[in-house]
Amino acid sequence: xxxxxxxxxxxxxxxxxxxxxxHHASVRPxxxxxxxxxxxxxxxxxWAAVAQNVRAIxxxxxxxxxxxxxxxxxxxxxxxxxxxxxAACQCLGGIxxxxxxxxxxxxxxxxxxxxxxxxxxxxxxxxxxxxxxxEAQVPLLRHVVYxxxxxxxxxxxxxxxxxxxxxEMGHSHDRNHPDFLDAEIDKGASDDVSVMLYTSGxxxxxxxxxxxxxxxIAAATGGMEFDRLTxxxxxxxxxxxxxxxxxxxxxxxxxxxxxxxxxxxxxxTVMTDLREIGPTYYFAPPRVFENLLTQVMIRMEDAGxxxxxxxxxxxxxxxxxxxxxxxxxxxxxxxxVQYALGDFLVYGPLKNVLGMSRIRVAYTAGAAIGxxxxxxxRSIGVNLKQLYGQTETCAYVCLQPDGQIKLDSVGKPxxxxxxxxxxxxxxxxxxxxxxxxxxxxxxxxxESINADGYFMTGDAGFFDEDxxxxxxxxxxxxxxxxxxxxxxxxxxxxxxKFFPYVKEAVTFGNHRDCVTAFINIDLxxxxxxxxxxxxxxxxxxxxxxxxxxxxxxxxxxxxxxxxLAADPKMSGSQIRRFLILHKELxxxxxxxxxxxxxxxxxxxxxxxxxxxxxxxxxxxxxxxxLVKYEDGREGRISADLRIEETKTFAPHAAARAA
Amino acid sequence: xMMNDLIHVAPDAQLAVAERRIGGVVLDLQxxxxxxxxxxxxxxxxxxxREHEIRSIIGPNGAGKSSMxxxxxxxxxxxxxxxxxxxxxxxxxxxxxxxxxxxxxTFQNIALFKGMSVLDNIMTxxxxxxKCNLFQHALYWGRAQKEEIEHRLKVEEVxxxxxxxxxxxxxVGRLPYGLQKRVELGRALAAEPSLxxxxxxxxxxxxxxxxxxxxxxxxxxxxFGTTIVLIEHDMGVVxxxxxxxxxxxxxxxxxxxxxxxxxxxxxxxAAYLGTSH
Numbered sequence: 001x002x003x004x005x006x007x008x009x010x011x012x013x014x015x016x017x018x019x020x021x022x023h024h025a026s027v028r029p030x031x032x033x034x035x036x037x038x039x040x041x042x043x044x045x046x047w048a049a050v051a052q053n054v055r056a057i058x059x060x061x062x063x064x065x066x067x068x069x070x071x072x073x074x075x076x077x078x079x080x081x082x083x084x085x086x087a088a089c090q091c092l093g094g095i096x097x098x099x100x101x102x103x104x105x106x107x108x109x110x111x112x113x114x115x116x117x118x119x120x121x122x123x124x125x126x127x128x129x130x131x132x133x134x135e136a137q138v139p140l141l142r143h144v145v146y147x148x149x150x151x152x153x154x155x156x157x158x159x160x161x162x163x164x165x166x167x168e169m170g171h172s173h174d175r176n177h178p179d180f181l182d183a184e185i186d187k188g189a190s191d192d193v194s195v196m197l198y199t200s201g202x203x204x205x206x207x208x209x210x211x212x213x214x215x216x217i218a219a220a221t222g223g224m225e226f227d228r229l230t231x232x233x234x235x236x237x238x239x240x241x242x243x244x245x246x247x248x249x250x251x252x253x254x255x256x257x258x259x260x261x262x263x264x265x266x267x268x269t270v271m272t273d274l275r276e277i278g279p280t281y282y283f284a285p286p287r288v289f290e291n292l293l294t295q296v297m298i299r300m301e302d303a304g305x306x307x308x309x310x311x312x313x314x315x316x317x318x319x320x321x322x323x324x325x326x327x328x329x330x331x332x333x334x335x336x337v338q339y340a341l342g343d344f345l346v347y348g349p350l351k352n353v354l355g356m357s358r359i360r361v362a363y364t365a366g367a368a369i370g371x372x373x374x375x376x377x378r379s380i381g382v383n384l385k386q387l388y389g390q391t392e393t394c395a396y397v398c399l400q401p402d403g404q405i406k407l408d409s410v411g412k413p414x415x416x417x418x419x420x421x422x423x424x425x426x427x428x429x430x431x432x433x434x435x436x437x438x439x440x441x442x443x444x445x446x447e448s449i450n451a452d453g454y455f456m457t458g459d460a461g462f463f464d465e466d467x468x469x470x471x472x473x474x475x476x477x478x479x480x481x482x483x484x485x486x487x488x489x490x491x492x493x494x495x496x497k498f499f500p501y502v503k504e505a506v507t508f509g510n511h512r513d514c515v516t517a518f519i520n521i522d523l524x525x526x527x528x529x530x531x532x533x534x535x536x537x538x539x540x541x542x543x544x545x546x547x548x549x550x551x552x553x554x555x556x557x558x559x560x561x562x563x564l565a566a567d568p569k570m571s572g573s574q575i576r577r578f579l580i581l582h583k584e585l586x587x588x589x590x591x592x593x594x595x596x597x598x599x600x601x602x603x604x605x606x607x608x609x610x611x612x613x614x615x616x617x618x619x620x621x622x623x624x625x626l627v628k629y630e631d632g633r634e635g636r637i638s639a640d641l642r643i644e645e646t647k648t649f650a651p652h653a654a655a656r657a658a
Numbered sequence: 659x660m661m662n663d664l665i666h667v668a669p670d671a672q673l674a675v676a677e678r679r680i681g682g683v684v685l686d687l688q689x690x691x692x693x694x695x696x697x698x699x700x701x702x703x704x705x706x707x708r709e710h711e712i713r714s715i716i717g718p719n720g721a722g723k724s725s726m727x728x729x730x731x732x733x734x735x736x737x738x739x740x741x742x743x744x745x746x747x748x749x750x751x752x753x754x755x756x757x758x759x760x761x762x763x764t765f766q767n768i769a770l771f772k773g774m775s776v777l778d779n780i781m782t783x784x785x786x787x788x789k790c791n792l793f794q795h796a797l798y799w800g801r802a803q804k805e806e807i808e809h810r811l812k813v814e815e816v817x818x819x820x821x822x823x824x825x826x827x828x829x830v831g832r833l834p835y836g837l838q839k840r841v842e843l844g845r846a847l848a849a850e851p852s853l854x855x856x857x858x859x860x861x862x863x864x865x866x867x868x869x870x871x872x873x874x875x876x877x878x879x880x881x882f883g884t885t886i887v888l889i890e891h892d893m894g895v896v897x898x899x900x901x902x903x904x905x906x907x908x909x910x911x912x913x914x915x916x917x918x919x920x921x922x923x924x925x926x927x928a929a930y931l932g933t934s935h
Contacts, residue, residue, distance in 0.1 A: 039814035040826065151877060268824035631869075 015190035016213040018091040020255045025051035034080045037265035058088035060170030068093035071115045075099045076123025078237040085121040097196045098242035100594040105130035112138045124148040190214040200593040208439030218432035219396035220252040222415040233259035233281040244391040249283045274355030285366035314342035322379030347380040370498030371407045394433040409468035426475045428454035479510030485572030499556040500525045514576040516614040544580045565649035574648040582639035588628045681709030690739035699725040714888045714896045717906035723889040732756040762851035764842045766858045772831035783848030784809040836867035856888045
């Protein structure tokens with residue numbers, strides 16, 4: 001007890017991340033701060049070791065000429081040394097700017113120019129090559145430091161330097177000026193900008209969101225208290241460092257609470273690593289949960305009949321009472337016994353395979369999660385909850401409290417946060433976690449924060465009777481059909497995407513007579529389905545054009561239509577016609593953002609001919625598209641796409657059927 | 659200042675490494691002839707392989723490429739000719755002696771243990787380096803334990819190098835062809851060879867897999883300084899990554915030299931390029 005009050009007194013002075021780091025290094029020097037799997041073995045870095053390394057990197061950067069207020073670009077997978085570079089940059093009063101590591105070089109130019117980057121720390125040869133490719137366009141860039149020296153022996157550019165050499169330089173700097181870094185850390189203040197995160201650019205050019213130490217510490221502290229997180233949590237860090245969610249969960253919260261972050265060996269080993277670490281605290285966008293479930297379902301389909309029967313029987317039990325047991329609601333003794341047996345035979349082993357045995361709290365955010373998906377995880381005893389937030393609010397606005405989980409809401413306003421709705425239904429928020437400004441964009445800052453100091457989220461929503469916030473759509477995306485009824489494209493698309501066979505859907509209907517849709521099938525799920533049916537196909541394009549697949553997708557859409565018909569507000573926006581695209585929507589082609597959100601306007605422009613064909617009611621339409629491969633080369637694919645009609649339901653009939 | 663010193667020293671050191679890349683002759687084949695009964699597989703072939711180079715052997719089907727490779731690592735014994743390896747003459751040699759001398763190879767048709775994991779398959783490449791006997795390994799005590807850990811580390815380095823961490827524990831038989839080829843390369847690398855023989859490493863691969871494999875071959879050559887003798891069908895690949903190329907046709911050598919020279923050699927064009935395109 002006395003220790004915790006002692007800590008509370010201490011916390012007041014811990015108002016920047018460097019101070020927090022040094023605090024952990026002295027309070028819990030031997031606790032693991034980070035783990036990374038290398039050569040197949042988990043290597044642990046204690047808080048003391050992390051502080052040492054951060055110190056060395058910071059001093060090395062200072063030696064290179066990095067000054068207070070400079071921006072440091074950080075590009076790469078979730079490697080400990082990149083997280084240390086973030087902390088090192090903050091120690092010097094600099095501002096780390098993380099870039100999406102899978103972006104092609106040309107896409108990086110904008111951010112590097114906008115943030116006037118002079119220094120960059122990058123992961124490996126791949127990222128170094130990108131920097132060299134665009135060197136001419138970013139003349140300010142003076143130093144590129146790389147973490148992994150593999151393949152770098154023949155690079156002679158003077159702009160390059162290994163992180164090892166930098167740390168070595170830092171060590172000797174630290175020896176010669178032992179007080180330098182502590183003095184730099186002392187200069188830091190809570191309202192200094194601690195990080196710049198670029199918005200995904202769903203709408204126009206990305207903007208640099210400047211967040212302060214105070215904002216992220218407030219968001220992290222609030223979340224920590226809300227879910228009673230301790231320094232014993234384990235989290236797997238595998239989401240892009242440039243995403244606000246990763247910065248909150250893997251950096252800010254770990255720094256505030258002092259828990260352990262674990263870096264996977266590579267992007268492909270996340271599943272195995274997840275199982276080995278068994279995190280207690282987990283954060284992932286819905287798509288990750290969806291992929292996991294799809295894999296489980298596919299493997300269950302291939303299992304023997306006894307196992308399959310057992311699985312389905314106990315999943316029924318879980319569906320009936322699992323979520324209630326998790327929420328602590330009354331459940332009959334018979335169901336409890338059944339559930340306990342199911343836990344022993346099915347849920348327990350399943351959670352173990354998924355790496356979810358130890359999870360106390362799991363969050364999902366970033367997009368809507370399907371009710372079936374959400375219910376599945378909760379019913380097997382994974383405490384999966386939803387949160388709501390933006391880059392501008394440190395991903396921290398609403399959280400679902402334990403025991404009060406609703407499928408279609410994002411929970412209640414989090415501690416310290418005020419949420420209000422304006423008269424058009426747009427969600428406004430205020431609190432310590434708001435952005436300081438958009439970088440070099442006073443106009444955009446003024447536009448997004450109103451006179452009362454509320455940030456305008458641009459999302460439309462409403463509070464339900466229990467005070468839970470429900471999100472409908474982006475306020476500006478909500479449109480009207482020609483007959484005046486509401487058209488909320490995301491809302492409809494999410495309903496379609498909840499089917500495992502559908503990977504992506506884009507609907508159109510604003511100022512039109514009816515609603516139509518583009519569909520991307522999920523190659524894995526539909527491929528498996530086709531295999532079981534003994535259908536032959538040569539690839540995505542071929543599979544997507546098969547009549548049987550159209551049949552399958554039409555079924556899904558008609559179910560959505562029936563569902564929409566039951567909702568009086570939405571019954572007008574049932575999908576009338578659809579087509580299956582001949583290629584997967586891809587961030588490399590600019591069709592999705594790097595966080596995999598659909599860029600509606602871009603798609604509408606690119607596939608204008610297809611949209612017209614949909615609304616004109618043609619039977620098929622020819623299309624040729626330019627595609628960009630991962631290595632930057634371009635190619636063309638063309639196809640004749642079939643357009644099919646779907647059944648729609650009268651509002652009354654559907655209500656009766658339901 | 660000190661900062662500048664550090665930055666300037668590093669590139670110089672790198673250049674030094676780059677320049678001493680290709681060294682003297684390590685393997686010299688003189689007037690090799692090989693026949694099976696009445697069939698002449700190789701007739702009077704001479705060429706050499708230099709230290710740290712990538713040397714390719716190309717030719718149409720049945721030109722004697724694989725036979726040549728089998729001569730180098732001691733599977734076939736040529737009836738005529740001399741082989742000088744590291745300055746020493748050798749006439750008859752068993753494959754395991756070749757392996758002990760630092761020659762490793764991969765096969766045209768994958769020769770892995772299908773039921774074993776990737777890790778175990780690559781571990782078999784360490785076989786010759788294992789000093790403990792079966793009994794000691796079974797007890798897994800003392801020296802055997804220490805040895806096993808050392809070997810595992812080496813294997814893990816190979817896995818890391820080839821970027822196959824995610825399939826470490828997967829049985830090889832379940833992997834797609836391109837990855838199996840990569841595992842086979844891994845097994846050869848685990849033996850830490852000084853001379854690596856690759857028998858059609860790119861056969862049957864798609865473009866992306868070929869690009870990956872090329873990169874790995876170049877990386878092996880670059881990072882470990884391994885001398886590589888490569889048989890390949892794909893002309894584009896050969897011309898891109900080889901330092902020198904030997905062209906065989908019907909068991910005879912019809913061309914030898916840098917890729918550009920070979921490409922312009924009229925005899926080669928007639929025998930190989932001309933007919934295959």
